[in-house]
Amino acid sequence: MLNEEEQLDLVFRALADRTRRGLVERLVRGPASVSELAAPLPMSLAAVVQHLRVLETAGIVRSEKVGRVRTCAIAPDPLRTGESWLSDRRTGWETRLDALGALIDSPGHNPPGQDTPVRGPNTVEGTPS
Amino acid sequence: MLNEEEQLDLVFRALADRTRRGLVERLVRGPASVSELAAPLPMSLAAVVQHLRVLETAGIVRSEKVGRVRTCAIAPDPLRTGESWLSDRRTGWETRLDALGALIDSPGHNPPGQDTPVRGPNTVEGTPS
């Protein structure tokens, strides 16, 4: 069990690497063995295994060994976690902007120009006494 | 100008850190100065500035200096980029699963059991001769 912050740490960190995103893109098209995943990549098999371990620790990939072959597949839940974090922040920002727009459109209000630095209604929000 | 892969590298790397995600969450609620952002955090101001630089390099934050105060704000486009990458992979995986489900449901088909290792219809996709 790991909380949401740890989960996000692992997921975003895992996806911050191009090789690992490539592995995810490949696995989205269907499961594959470690050797199949490593074949097109310009690095050692051991390196690919390490990348897979990062993805598996993040929960993005799960794998199962049968005989001498380890088969890997996507587990999409962590992707959803990252996606909804991003979506929540973005929509939060958009609704704030909308509210700000409504405020500016209200009659008798003097809207700031483009030369004015960007400032919200709650600039000193977290400021202590 | 930087291509999508570089953009994703920077965005996911920037969001892989808890402190930086915290800065984003704060900035979603409205713009703030560097000192305001640093005040509640248990680290030096210089460290916060470094985090902000990472976010700004990723394009997630933009900032403007007026007088001696630098005011930071969210720029949501990179968040969208990350969000849609995640969404595309996830939906890609889901549609593949749907197709697989339809295949299994088709009459006369012998579906694999739970004890069978996970395998798609295209396991040997990238395998060379």
Added chain:
DNA sequence: GACACAGTCAAGTGGTCGCTTGAGTTTCGC
């Protein structure tokens, strides 16, 4: 003009990352 505020810059440090190499181990096909 003196002083403090808000930030900037540069150097340094311990830790982690991505990758390699080399030496196992287990399993499959003959």
Added chain:
DNA sequence: GCGAAACTCAAGCGACCACTTGACTGTGTC
């Protein structure tokens, strides 16, 4: 049984990361 295939493990290495400290620069206030 024997050799090849498919990993697995561990050590090592250069680069990068998060953070600190200390010196410095521009800006507002008295």
